[in-house]
Amino acid sequence: MRIVVAxxxxxDSSVVAGLMHEAGHEVIGVTLQLYDHGAASGxxxxxxAGQDIHDARNVADRLGIAHYVIDAxxxxxxxxxxxxxxxxxxxxxxxxCVRCNQHLKFGDLLGLARDLGAEALATGHYVxxxxxxxxxxxxxxxxxxxxxxxxxxxxxxxxxxxxxxxLGSMPDKARVRAEAARMGLPVAEKPDSQDICFVPSGxxxxxxxxxxxxxxxPGDIVDGEGTVLARHDGIARYTVGQAKRLGxxxxxxxxxxxxxxxxxxxGPRDAGSRAVRFAEANWxxxxxxxxxxxxxxxxxxxxxxxxxIDALSGVATLDTSALAAPGQACVVYDGTRVLGGGFxx
Amino acid sequence: MTPFAGAEPLYLxxxxxxxxxxxxxxxxxxxxxxxxxxxxxxxxxxxxxxxxEKSRAAIARHFGARxxxxxxxxxxxxxxxxxxxxxxxxxxxxxxxxxxxAVRAAAPNATTIPVNADGTIDLATLDRLLxxxxxxxxxxxxxxxxxxxxxxxAEAASLCAAHGAILHVDAVQAACRLDYDYLALGxxxxxxxxxxxxxxxxxxxxxxAPAHADALAPLIRGGGQERGxxxxxxxxPAIAGFAAALDTAQLxxxxxxxxxxxxIEAGAREAGAIAVGADAPRLPNTTCxxxxxxxxxxxxxxxxxxxxxxxxxxxxxxxKVARSHVLDAMxxxxxxxxxxxxxxxWNASDTAxxxxxxxxxxxxxxxxxxxxxxxxxxxxxAVAEPAII
Numbered sequence: 001m002r003i004v005v006a007x008x009x010x011x012d013s014s015v016v017a018g019l020m021h022e023a024g025h026e027v028i029g030v031t032l033q034l035y036d037h038g039a040a041s042g043x044x045x046x047x048x049a050g051q052d053i054h055d056a057r058n059v060a061d062r063l064g065i066a067h068y069v070i071d072a073x074x075x076x077x078x079x080x081x082x083x084x085x086x087x088x089x090x091x092x093x094x095x096x097c098v099r100c101n102q103h104l105k106f107g108d109l110l111g112l113a114r115d116l117g118a119e120a121l122a123t124g125h126y127v128x129x130x131x132x133x134x135x136x137x138x139x140x141x142x143x144x145x146x147x148x149x150x151x152x153x154x155x156x157x158x159x160x161x162x163x164x165x166x167l168g169s170m171p172d173k174a175r176v177r178a179e180a181a182r183m184g185l186p187v188a189e190k191p192d193s194q195d196i197c198f199v200p201s202g203x204x205x206x207x208x209x210x211x212x213x214x215x216x217x218p219g220d221i222v223d224g225e226g227t228v229l230a231r232h233d234g235i236a237r238y239t240v241g242q243a244k245r246l247g248x249x250x251x252x253x254x255x256x257x258x259x260x261x262x263x264x265x266x267g268p269r270d271a272g273s274r275a276v277r278f279a280e281a282n283w284x285x286x287x288x289x290x291x292x293x294x295x296x297x298x299x300x301x302x303x304x305x306x307x308x309i310d311a312l313s314g315v316a317t318l319d320t321s322a323l324a325a326p327g328q329a330c331v332v333y334d335g336t337r338v339l340g341g342g343f344x345x
Numbered sequence: 346m347t348p349f350a351g352a353e354p355l356y357l358x359x360x361x362x363x364x365x366x367x368x369x370x371x372x373x374x375x376x377x378x379x380x381x382x383x384x385x386x387x388x389x390x391x392x393x394x395x396x397x398e399k400s401r402a403a404i405a406r407h408f409g410a411r412x413x414x415x416x417x418x419x420x421x422x423x424x425x426x427x428x429x430x431x432x433x434x435x436x437x438x439x440x441x442x443x444x445x446x447a448v449r450a451a452a453p454n455a456t457t458i459p460v461n462a463d464g465t466i467d468l469a470t471l472d473r474l475l476x477x478x479x480x481x482x483x484x485x486x487x488x489x490x491x492x493x494x495x496x497x498x499a500e501a502a503s504l505c506a507a508h509g510a511i512l513h514v515d516a517v518q519a520a521c522r523l524d525y526d527y528l529a530l531g532x533x534x535x536x537x538x539x540x541x542x543x544x545x546x547x548x549x550x551x552x553x554a555p556a557h558a559d560a561l562a563p564l565i566r567g568g569g570q571e572r573g574x575x576x577x578x579x580x581x582p583a584i585a586g587f588a589a590a591l592d593t594a595q596l597x598x599x600x601x602x603x604x605x606x607x608x609i610e611a612g613a614r615e616a617g618a619i620a621v622g623a624d625a626p627r628l629p630n631t632t633c634x635x636x637x638x639x640x641x642x643x644x645x646x647x648x649x650x651x652x653x654x655x656x657x658x659x660x661x662x663x664x665k666v667a668r669s670h671v672l673d674a675m676x677x678x679x680x681x682x683x684x685x686x687x688x689x690x691w692n693a694s695d696t697a698x699x700x701x702x703x704x705x706x707x708x709x710x711x712x713x714x715x716x717x718x719x720x721x722x723x724x725x726x727a728v729a730e731p732a733i734i
Contacts, residue, residue, distance in 0.1 A: 028650065068646050071668075115643045115711065116650060 002026040003120045003164070004113035006105055007059065007067065009052030011180050011187045012124030014059040016166050018183040020122055021063050028116060029060040029067035032104060034076040035198050058186050070112065072104055079103040081198060085211035088236040091257035092327025095151065095300070096196055101125075102154040110159055120164045127152055128168030128336075129160060136160045138284055138338040141168045150300050153331040153341035154282045208236040219262030221249050232264050240325040243269070255323060272321035276307075278314050278330040278342030285339050287311045295333045298324045298344065304333050314342060355653045355700050359630060360490045360518055360688035365586075366543035372589035373545050376582040383579055384570065397581055400588035407591045408535065409526040410552040416561070416574045417584055420549035421517045422447040423564070424536035425484070427551050427575065428513040431561040432534060433482035436511070439474055440484040441466050441496065442674035447536075448484045448515060449670075455484070463625035464494035464675050466501060475508035483512045487519035487527060491658070491671040491686050492622035493631025495523065502531035511557065517541050521591065521691075522599065522628050533557045539587035543691055548583035602689050603629035608698035609687055610634070616702070616709035621672060621684055630693075634705075635677070635684035638712035641669075644685050651704040657685045683712075 005017040007029040021027045031053050053069055060067030080099045087094035105123060113121045126141035127149045138160055141147040155163065170176050173192075180188035199207055209216035216234035223229055230247035232238065235257050237245060242254045246266060255267035276298065281287075288311045295304030296316045306319045309332050316330055324330065324344045331341035356364065365373075376396060381389030383397045398412070405412040418424055425447040429438065438455040440448050443464060449455075456474060459467045466485060475481060483505050488495045498514055505512045511533040519525065521542040527535045534553050540546040553561055567576020610620050610632045621633040636644060641657035648655055658669040672681035689697065 028646075066650065068642070068649075070642060112643055112646075115639065116647055 001119040002028065002117055003122055004028045004030055004109070004116065004118045006109055006121065006123045007031050007056040008124065008193075009050075009055035009059070009187070010124065010193055011177060011185070011190050012126075012167055014056070014124075014185050014187045015176050015179045015183070016122050016124045017059060017065065018063055018185055019166050019179070020164075021065055022183070027063070027065040028113075028118065029056065029063075029065055030109060030112065031056040031067070031069045032072040032076075032109060033069050034072055034100075034104070035081070036073060055187050055190065062185060063183075070109070072108060075104055075108055076100070076198075081207070082211070084204075085208045085215070087327045088205075088208045089212035089215040089259060090327075091235055091259035093239040093325045094327045095329055096198075097151045098154055098329060101152055106155050106159040106163065110162055113162070121162055122164040122166060124167055125152060125165050126167050126170070127165050127338075129163060129165050130337075134285075139168070140333075140336040140338075141170075143170055143172050146170075146173060149333075149338050150297050150329060150331050150341075153329055153338055154280075155284075156282060157284055160284065205234060205236045209234070212236075214262070215259075217262060219264070221246060221264045221266060223249070223252075224255070224265065224267055229266065235259060235262055235264060238264050241323040253323065257326075272323045274318045274321045276316045276318060276322075276324040276330050277345050278316065279345045281311065281314060281340060281342035283311065283340035287340070292332075292339075294339060296341075297329075297331045297333065298322060299328060311340070314345075352652055355697060356690055357687045357693070357697065357701060358654045358656050359690035359693075360493075360541070360686060361656055362540045362546065363543045364690040364692050365545065366590045366593050366691065368593040369539075369544045369586040369590035373582045373586035376585035379581060383581060384568065393581055396585055397579055400584045403588040403591060404537075404550060405552075408520075408537065408552050409528050410535075411555060413572065414553045414555060414558050416551045416553065416571045417579050418549050418551060418571075418575050419547060419580070421445075421515065421536045421538035421541070422549075424538070424549045424551040425513070425515055426451040427561070427564050428534040428536060429482070429484065430564050431551075431574070432511065432513065432557060434562065436480050436482040437478040438482050438484065439471070439478070439510075441486060443489050443491075443494075443671040444484060444486055445490055445515060445517070448486075452484065458483070458485075460674050461625075462676055464489060464492050464622040464671075465625050466496045468497065468500055468504065471501060472504050472508075475504055475510050479509065481505075481508070481510040482533075483510050484515065485512065486515040486517070487525065488516075488523065488628045488631075489622075489671060490518050491669060492625075492633040492675075493518070493628035493688070494622040495519070495626040495628065498525065498527060498532070499530045506531055518628060518631075522630060528552060528554050534561075539583060539590065542590055543593075544587040544590035545583040548580050548587045550587075598691055599629045602691070602693060605689055605693055605695070605698055606630055606632050606687075609689075609701055612698060612702040613705055613709075616706050617713060618705075618709065619680065621675065621677065621680075628688075630689040630691075632687050633672075633684050634687060635672075635680045636709060636712045637680060637683050638716040639708060640682055641685055644683075644708055647708055648685070648704055651707075653701055653704050655685050655687050 003025045007013045080096050084094045084096045110121050125148045126146040128139040130137045140149045215236035218233050220228045221230040221232050229249040238254050249266045252266040255271045256265040291308050291310040296307045297304050307316045309316045326344050328344050330344050332339040379393050381393035383394040401415050402412045405415045429451040438452045440455040442457050442460050458471050502512050513534045514527045514532040515536045517538045520537050537550045539548040563574045565576045613634045618634040618636050645657050
């Protein structure tokens, strides 16, 4: 079948393209140009394409498949970077990868794949798509350490039906690299990408500050009573649950970010709450009308927490209290299966 | 599978680069065996120099220039930059709104001359702008690469003369497709590219009017080649191919290309396309077709997958399709993002329209379905749309 592969230029999506090609599909590689690489790296006059785009092309060339670069800069700026800055300015901690998956990879790119008459869109995500009794299901990857299911909770059922994740059953990254080497792909030894793709220097607060300067203005660190304990250099540098950068308030954790008054509120390390509210929910099952027992993950890397989830009111009641950071995702799991989730509010 | 899978691609992107003409190919290959450097004193050097000067004379004759006023360089991007830096360094610069990036990037602080809705330069505004400037350099392309729209160069040249300004003409797309002598019309300089007229890539020339020949300051000094106006050993094989392409470039082919282009345009309009700039005088080989509802890049990719090579906007080095400043300048609004360029090469086959239109009609049907159906979210579209074109 004709299948579009989202190729980032990294080893994972390159192996996906290779495997689909080997399987006899008509593979169309597409790379989304998400931001002007020259501008991001601060080099005036640098090529707008980063090394990753050249790598993707080289891989496609090596495989002998068609490859196209799509300008997704405007959508990325608005829906991912804009949302990123907006969230920090509002005292939340965004997950840009979720927005990118939601709007660009499984939004615009999936639409392009349909327009090109493709029957599926394959990506290098480490998740499994299983065909269940009531349609496709999203499951955690076989390689627990690489599992990305938390980042894909916002994928709709229709999007999931069109998606393929050939790496979901790979036992580990070494196997993926071995496959790349076996197929002679020039990215077999390429290091894994780090952190947030549009923050090359690692200073995400600078990017937030450019778009929403007030998020990097100094302010007070206070306790629950409003007593000033220390100063901070911008709410964008803080996340609920954070214990660093607290100065004289060290030993405590951030329990709340008051964006309006630019205040970081701290509390004791065992602070928390059992109720986690979430919004913008997406369900990969029929939205449950009664509360269900399942597990939730409130961060990308943590052990699922047993909870009772009320889909109608958008509340997960944890068995034991925790500090949930607004802007992060509350993803609901039944064993390995993602049932749905929402953004923590 | 697609009907033409496995067949030779149908090449309809001549404005990106023309098909190499057989005489150019032969001359290029023959010149590859010329060992000498045209600057060397020995016999091999003299032989190389002889070929270089013969080529220069042929190119000069074709474009109505004196041989000594032909400055060889790497191509039109360099020729445009050479004119802007070499003739415009002490002048206010005005450029047309639909100029190629070769001009736009070389004159980042230039004043922009707007175009009319049909894509031709707005002469009344040019007149007003020139009245305010002293001794400006005006850069205007003879014909636009994306739409084929021909600018009124003679009128622009008269305005320049009346206001004491000088005119640089980017004649890249017009060369060998239109029968004009831009130097005779009053241009101070003219940029030409070999590979846009059926010669090899890697050679071009700036033709300078005798009155400005001494004023041209070099961009690259190097070893003083090209009478000190462009340093660096000349790309002799490409230049020999350049001259040979001109020898065989027949304007007589123009009527045939125009008929093929008109057939493509008529069929595309029937399928729902809008031909951009069709009310203006245009190059015979070019049409710019807008199909509302489907992005330009989707159209280019879908046609490529059907074995048809066209383009949209101007491709950056990443290969991404950037939004067309040309169509934006013409005030096309959202339509600007939905237009592709079809440009027939000199050797286009008589079957090209039928083959192009077969694929284009499928695209148009999909665009129509998108326009009629789902003006809702991408998610709703994804649910509602069948997967197959």
